[in-house]
Amino acid sequence: MGAIVGYARTSTTEQVAGFAAQQRMLEAAGVTKLFSERVSSVAARPELDRAMEYLREGDQFVVTKLDRLARSVADLVRITELLATKGVVLKILDMNLDTSTPTGKLMLNLIGSIAQFERELMLERQREGIAKAKVEGKYRGRAPTARAKADEVRKLTDDGIGPMEIARRLDIGRSSVYRILGT
Structure with a gap:
């Protein structure tokens, strides 16, 4: 053993x-x-x-x-x-x-399957709630924070600042910087 x-x-x-x-x-x-x-x-x-x-x-x-x-x-x-x-x-x-x-082994697989099922039900309820809130005009989604900073991203890029540093300074994701720059 x-x-x-x-x-x-x-x-x-x-x-x-x-x-x-x-x-x-x-x-x-x-x-x-x-x-x-x-x-x-x-x-x-x-x-x-x-x-x-x-x-x-x-x-x-x-x-x-x-x-x-x-x-x-x-x-x-x-x-x-x-x-x-x-x-x-x-x-x-x-x-x-x-x-x-x-x-x-069976119990572990059953537990895993039940947990997955619960997660999928929760996500379905979440999607239904969002759809209902949109119809009622109560849901607008998350504010696009990175797009609002596009001009700042371009200016910092023109100043020679790298994408990682731009992301850190503006508190946005590095992938958002690349998306704004089109690379």
Whole structure:
């Protein structure tokens, strides 16, 4: 049997108690190597990447909750596929889920499918709400901030300032600068 590797994550440094609780649960589950970080799920997660590189065939990868590991169904699929190709078992403690069993694999796939379905329903409701608000004249969309700064972008370009610096100075996206410049 391989190593029992754990991963703990909280979104902010203020979540100290939750972070400590994750670490205790992982240690109680027999984790001998722990990767942990305090970053938002939408940010880069270098410790998760390091854990994925560290894992070897026969290892167990343990997390306390599914949302500590994956940010979306696509992310979950990517992670579980990588673990499967490495021959690593995934265990999610709060769900008592273990992908070394057929039931565990089935449950993970069902959970992923349900989460995807929920996301699609939410997006559909959002689109319907926007359409209704447009009909009622209550929705105008997001103000196009970058286009309003097109003249400033061109002036800074003429002054020899690069696109990244223009984006930083005007607080707009670099891709918006390129779009305005037509490149």
